[in-house]
Amino acid sequence: MEALAGLRRPNVTVPLAQTIAQQYFGVSAVEVTELGSNQDRNFLLMEASGNRTVLKIDNAAFALAEIEAQNEVMNACVSAGVSVAQVLRNADGSLVRTVFDADGVEHFARRFQFVPGTSLLDAHFLSAVMMQQVGSLTGEVSAALTKFTHPGLERASQWDMRRAADIADSLLGSIADGRRRERVRAAIKAARIALTQVGELPVQAVHGDVTDDNIMWGGPQNSSQLTVLDFGDVSTGWRVAELAVTLSSLLQHAAERPLDVLVAARAFHQKQALTSAEVSALWPLVVLRACVLVTSGAKQLELEADNDYAAERIEGEWRIFEEATRYPLDVMRAATRAALHVQITETETAADAAKAATSTKPAKEPQVESGPFSFPKKKRFKALEGSLLQSPVALHRVDLGAESEWMDDGAWLREGAEEQFIREAFSFVGQPGESGIYLPYALERLTRSRINSAEAPKTIPFGIEAYFTQRTKVFAPFDGEISVPAPTLAERDEQQVVLTASDGSRLVLTGLVKLPQPGPVSAGDPLGRVASSDSQQLNRVRILWVSSRATSRIPFFGGDELAPAYEQLTIDPAPLLGLPREEERPDAAVEQDRRNRVFSSAQERYYVDPPEFERGWKHHLIDTNGRAYVDLVNNVAGLGHSHPRITAAAEQQLRLLNTNSRFLYRQLAEYSERLIEKAPNSLDTVLLVNSGTEAVDLALRLAWAATGRKTIISLREAYHGWSIGADAVTTSAYDNPNAVGSRPDWVHVADVPNPLRGKHTGPDAETYYATELADTLKQLDAQGKPVAGFICESVLGNAGGVLLPEGYLREVYAKVRGAGGLCIADEVQVGFGRMGQGFWGFNQQGVRPDIITIAKPMGNGFPIGGVITTRAIAESLGNEGMFFSSAGGSPLSCAVGLAVLDAMDEDKILENVANVGEYFKDRLEMLMAKHPLIGFVHGAGLYLGVELVRDRETLEPAKEETMEVCERMLHLGVIIQPTSERQNVLKIKPPLCIDRESVDFVVEALDQVLTEVVATFPTAHS
The missing domain is CATH 3.90.1200.10 (Aminoglycoside phosphotransferase (APH), C-terminal lobe)
Incomplete structure (x- = not known):
């Protein structure tokens, strides 16, 4: 037809x-x-x-x-x-x-x-x-x-x-x-x-x-x-x-x-x-x-x-x-x-009885303990019918996965780490005998991961790797047909023997010697033997059991997007060695579904199809497939993920004492003194809380108590926290589309001095905005609403690391103090050296605030917050009653806080921020010269923002392009996210230990992605 x-x-x-x-x-x-x-x-x-x-x-x-x-x-x-x-x-x-x-x-x-x-x-x-x-x-x-x-x-x-x-x-x-x-x-x-x-x-x-x-x-x-x-x-x-x-x-x-x-x-x-x-x-x-x-x-x-x-x-x-x-x-x-x-x-x-036969959970015996190296609770395993072995062998499980304690402190990055761990495992096995070790099926090996890589490493084994302390014979576990393929250029040029069952499933053994001739075999016939191993000489056998549904070659190791497919097409061969099958771990999508069932939709999260992270190290996040990503957004972990000094300090303190600040213990004063040493002269009193939100809330109460007034001036497009008080001075339309129009009557919103998008972007911008604020202060005073305080991020963080006009805070602080108000510097995101010019973000403006709020970097991920102010301002709080925070200033919080300050010095963090931050911004500005999609590179130090626009004259935000960049960068191994009310700024606030090698990797990936994204939206950029 x-x-x-x-x-x-x-x-x-x-x-x-x-x-x-x-x-x-x-x-x-x-x-x-x-x-x-x-x-x-x-x-x-x-x-x-x-x-x-x-x-x-x-x-x-x-x-x-x-x-x-x-x-x-x-x-x-x-x-x-x-x-x-x-x-x-x-x-x-x-x-x-x-x-x-x-x-x-x-x-x-x-x-x-x-x-x-x-x-x-x-x-x-x-x-x-x-x-x-x-x-x-x-x-x-x-x-x-x-x-x-x-x-x-x-x-x-x-x-x-x-x-x-x-x-x-x-x-x-x-x-x-x-x-x-x-x-x-x-x-x-x-x-x-x-x-x-x-x-x-x-x-x-x-x-x-x-x-x-x-x-x-x-x-x-x-x-x-x-x-x-x-x-x-x-x-x-x-x-x-x-x-x-x-x-x-x-x-x-x-x-x-x-x-x-x-x-x-x-x-x-x-x-x-x-x-x-x-x-x-x-x-x-x-x-x-x-x-x-x-x-x-x-x-x-x-x-x-x-x-x-x-x-x-x-x-x-x-x-x-x-x-x-x-x-x-x-x-x-x-x-x-x-x-x-x-x-x-x-x-x-x-047609796949073998898969079904092993899909049920095995009996509880033998059981293994948890940990990177697991011993059976019984010394010997009972041999199973249909086993590869004719006599029981006690095999100990070795875990080289992302969550294994053997991977702590970046040990997985050492050259030859995997072989070293295997040799170390043999020291636990003891004298030669009917024993050995095995690396389990489908458990990622972090030792095979790579950092700064655009390609996912092949970390997941789809079979078992076993080492025996004595020469061990291997036998056919079922009837089938033997074939001996020609050697391939694999990791080692080793011979394979393949046993194909009547249902089409295939058992692939690599590393055997004394191989049989091709042809039919019966269960119990010899397939070869494994040479003995010890801590010096390693001889292993790899056992890959391929489902009858697989018609193509299945690699022993994978780890890219095909890994879930290979796991579907293979069978855990553990029962063939008398071992328990590995329990299936939920993948990222299942974990996301669990999260959706128990969390509100208001809970913010990253990515449509996110990876699952269970480990971090320095400025890298590692997912449950063992892939490492460069982390550009975790400013909470200022010193880097899993810092050994902070971990040790927390562990030691938990063994000793953890109570609250009503009791007497030396860490509270010691930590507070160390913070005061970092503060400007005349700021001599510390109040410790648990978070940045609480710190801002407390700072507002201090301003009210010290001045006897209520009015607080906040900038448009600001973010200060989520509590009732902190949210009141939060004006970002991204967090609340109706923010500016829904503030309580004690909050006055001033215009934001954004040098790219503000009402005034000329050379005298600081004077323009300061004069405007002075007029506002007079109007508020005339209305019977004299100012109690002015709160401002030292850098416009929510806008994407946007720097204030030079001299802005100096002029504004003078106007506010002249009107009887206090100046609050919100350093929750930019304090502790992130800006590369001293310890505080306000150092860039050459000012001294009356109240400093701090949090995120104080505990390197542990929840610590605080307020630093003068004794007179702090004492005014007593007029309203006693102050107390259950965990604020606890022995544990103080121990962690002290460890952070020590590590900052030892790791030369401020030097790294200055050097790497300048290098990073230079490279991004070079990228801007190549890609018109980049409208501006904001920030300093390691608080940067790459603003994407469709037109540099009109500054039309490239919101969709920005989201596309973030999703595509994830594929290439970079964690980056959008920010600002327009969601068109790539926020770059990584752990402060990031190095030039990772910066180069990120910039090269961004260069590639920007080219691709313009092709994605051709009408927007024609």
Whole structure:
């Protein structure tokens, strides 16, 4: 039939379209532009009034019932709240007209609502945020059509995924490139076989083409608005095919990371839950969709060499095919199951008895203790039937994972660390005998991680590695067929022996000697032996048990995006050694679901698809796959994560005493004296609390008590905390969109002296704002609201590390004090040397505050806060009653605080901030010269902000681009996040120990990402 051979488009030119619009629809178009379509004709009609609509001339192959079904489907979507481009009614109430093309052929024509915005097809890369939105949209369309029926849906279409393999096969001859043709043929064959294994798939009405070129994006100013276009492919079909079509279109935006599109699959699954069979069928259908695209595109160009639309699309369709087949189909199916957390169908598990047999938890014996090196509670294991060993061997578990105590203090970064730990483990085993050690299945080895790496390291073993203290024979645990593959250039050029079971599962052993001849073996037949090991000589065997579902080669080590798939395709061989299986750990997505169930949606979090972090070291965060990221946002851990001195101080103090400051102990005075030494002269009194919010709250109370007044002046776009008092002086529209208009009457909001975006950015900005504030003080006094205090961050932190105009605080402090008020410096984020000029952020302004609030860096992650002020101001608090904080100034807090101050000196933190901070800013400014997207580099020291704008003249914020940068930088191993009310500033406030090597790595990654992001939003930067 013609559908299999491609369809010629209606012969309608632009002049004829203009005539049809006037004659049949009464639209006088002053400008007509043809839009793309493979088999129909679409035209944008512009009227003199500026009104725009779209004229669609449907292919003559489509019957009226099919056209009416499309219209009804649109209505169903609108009723469900899905944004679609709706068909417009004509003057007589009709939706469809019959028109004729230049050949006199009859066609149906309709006029549609014009949807402004940008086609997602134009985006080069799509972030996880956008892919998630697209997946949700497709799920909403599918849910809206679940019960929809119409006679016009029963149609023969080349886009029906139930016929995709046949259609692609029939069009293969149109691909002229022989190599490409054979690759498509092989992909079709593999997908056919896969679909025979999944069982019955649910059928319903489907849109059939919710793709990047049929989704209009509302643009940067309306980024969450996605609208579906073109319902020309609606029909009855497999429900999961709707998602497969969407995923295939997203593949050309995935930057050679096809698994990234699975975030859209998860979003779809939340809107329209998929069955196990559908999940198993999903990636084979993605592959078949890619095959249909490239074959039908080639056929269309055969029919119409002048079809510019088809010619422009063909290379994009080949990119989709390349990404759909980048990894073996068995691996992608496993990755899909892992991403959606859906169990395998019965049809598949029937052929995989080995996996099922080991999926239940083993008996409690033998048990092991926790820790990096675990001893069995019983000295010997009971040999299991079907074991690799014929006599019991006591194997001790060695944990080199991210949470192992052996990894403390950065030990995992030492050269040769893994071998050193294994040798050390042998010292626990004792004399040679029936014993040894093993490194468990699927537990990451942090010793294989790397820092400053854009690629995820291969840290996860998909088998067990075992070392024995004596020569140990290994036997076949089941009947099977032996093969001895030729050696490969692996980590060691070692021989492998493969035992294939009758169900297709494979046991791969590496490191054996005395190998058997290829051929059949029975359970209990010898497979070889492992040479003995001791603390000097290591001889190991690697045991990889591959599921029958795996048809491709599975590596022993992985760690990139494919790791969850490899884990799905392998079996923990622990029972074959008489060991307990490793307990499955929830992955990051499961952990995120747990968090969502117990936390409020108001709880802020980073990333759409976040990694799970369980360890940090210096300026790196390490996820549970053992990947290290450069941390640019944790200013709380000022000295770096897991600092040994702070850890030791906390541990020692907890062994001695921890009480509250009502009792007498020397650490309280000792720590307070050390803080006062760091403060300006005349500030001689400390009050200790638990957080920055409490410190700000206390500072406000001190200002009120000392002055007998209530009015506090705060700057616009400021953040000071979340308690009632601290929130009252917080004016950031990001934290509260109604902040400025909802402050209590005792708070007055002054204009922010932002040198880039403020009302005045000239050379005398400090005088302008100070004069303005002086006028405000007079007005407040006249209204009977004299000022009690002025609170200001020494650097505009929430704005992105924006520096105040030089001399601003000096002039403003003078005005406030002249009016009888006190000056509060909020140093919660920028104190303790972060700015690179002395210990305090206000050093840059050459001022002395009356009250200093501090917190974040005081405890290097331990909750400590405080206020430093004068004795007179502090004593005024007594007029209102006694002051007390349960944990503020506790022995533990003081011990940690003292350790922080000592470590700052020992680690030469202030010197590092000055040197590395200046280097970092210089490199970012060099990047600014290359990328117009960077509008300004704010800050100093190691509090920097990279402001992204679409135009350096208008300063239009690049909010969506900023989020895209953050998501893409995560892929490259960098943790960075947006800030400011406009969410267009990359905040850079890393641990103060960051070094130049990591700075270089970050800048190179940012250089790459900025180039890609501009390509993602071409209309915004044209």
